[in-house]
Amino acid sequence: MLEVKGLRKVYEDTSRTVEAIRDVSFCVGEGELVCIVGPSGAGKTTLLKCIAGLLAPTAGGVIVEATPVVGPPPAMAVVFQEYGRSLFPWMSVHDNVMLPLKQKNMPAARREELVRDALAAVDLKGVESAYPWQLSGGMQQRVAIARAVAYEPHVLLMDEPFAAVDAQTRADLEDLIRVLWRRLRVTVLFVTHDIDESVYLGQRVMVMSQAPTVIMEDVAVDLPDERTQLETRSMARFGELRKHIYSQIQLAKQGWRPPAG
């Protein structure tokens, strides 16, 4: 479904070169929900932009649905961290969700239906005509998620989407992602710096090292599929996974990395 092979990214300008990603390879199966967690400065956003086709890798590559990524793939949607900057402030909520659909060849009635359903799916009704900046941060991020959902992607990339909302809203949005993922059977790659969030959301958690980034470990999350904030987070297994990933991140921060090969 989604394959990253030997991806390397070096930023070069006249004065210096920075190796952001050294060598990252992994696969995400169809319909999987995989979290990528790493310390700040782990090149998470760089990796995600390479996968999204927004940034060209220095070496290696990304394959989505058997097609090498050279630009943004058609069946992919990205939700960015900065909801305030990823929504068009001059457009209503409705028009924000509608704009990408206008690029798709489909009857107008179908577009309207997709917008309506997507806004309903993220619990946003009655704000269609509002401007994004008239809404709270959590609601704005819901609009961005609705826009991604309406686009009917096969792959949904999320770049620390809840890093800028308050804790309560964040828990609600995490549950929303689980619900949408299960209902839409979409493949989700979720980047975060929050260990708890990665364990709570993911079927797998990939732990990144510090830049130049490699993957430290690919952790399978063997928690039941039905997850609730209250019960899942108080399970003994949740604590173990959390502790394990936490210690990996600590190692990453100290500069430890897995032996090459």
Place this chain on the structure above:
Amino acid sequence: MSALGPLPRRIAVALALPVTLIAAWWITSAGSENFYFPPLQTIVQTFGKLWFSPHALSDVVPSLWRFSVGYLAAAFLGIAIGIPVGASRNLRNVLEPVLEFFRAIPPPVLVPVLILFAGIGNEMKALVIMFGCIWPVLLNTVAGVRALDEVLAETVRSYRIGRFARLWHFTLPGASPLIFTGLRQALPIGIILMVVSEMFAASDGIGFALVQYQRTFALPEMWSGIILLGIIGIVLSLIFRAIETRLLGWYHGLRQSQRAG
């Protein structure tokens, strides 16, 4: 800042100084024997006779026509050139020295030159107005396109939004606050150049009429023409503000919500 008072209060505040000044002029000039500074009452009477007559149209209409053509051409060209220049660093590097040079030329000096190949007709005047008005529009459009939000640009790319939709739904509205700043700066420049170009070589127009009155020592008429120009300036700026409020409502709302948050 204190809350804005009710509307009548605001109107009273806005009108207080103009009314005082007019009253002071009226009183101090009443019964004036000075040839150069006739009583305001005489000027007002002349104003009514002169500019509310059908004859006045033969001066006012050509002036406003030249202004409109020159200003709108400058607006169109300034935006049309500014967008690609703002989007491309290479284009900026090539064009910037040339633009700076042309911008440094005071537009009125072009009048004698333009007379040579554009004659003394409307084309010459519209060209002079256009040449003066284009710079603030062009430079502000360039700045506006450069300041477009990066996250929003990536959103546009990742949803594979086409060239035309990108221009219409992203570039133009995103740059519009600065484009309007440029258009507002160009407004008085256009009026000045309208008058100046008509003073040089013309057979009609407000500028032409003013010079005629001055040469024939028709002082009340001359003063009334100056007042007319002031009124035209205010009316144009009111029309401009009405259009701006309509198109940039989102921007002012966004700014207000950012200040409040």
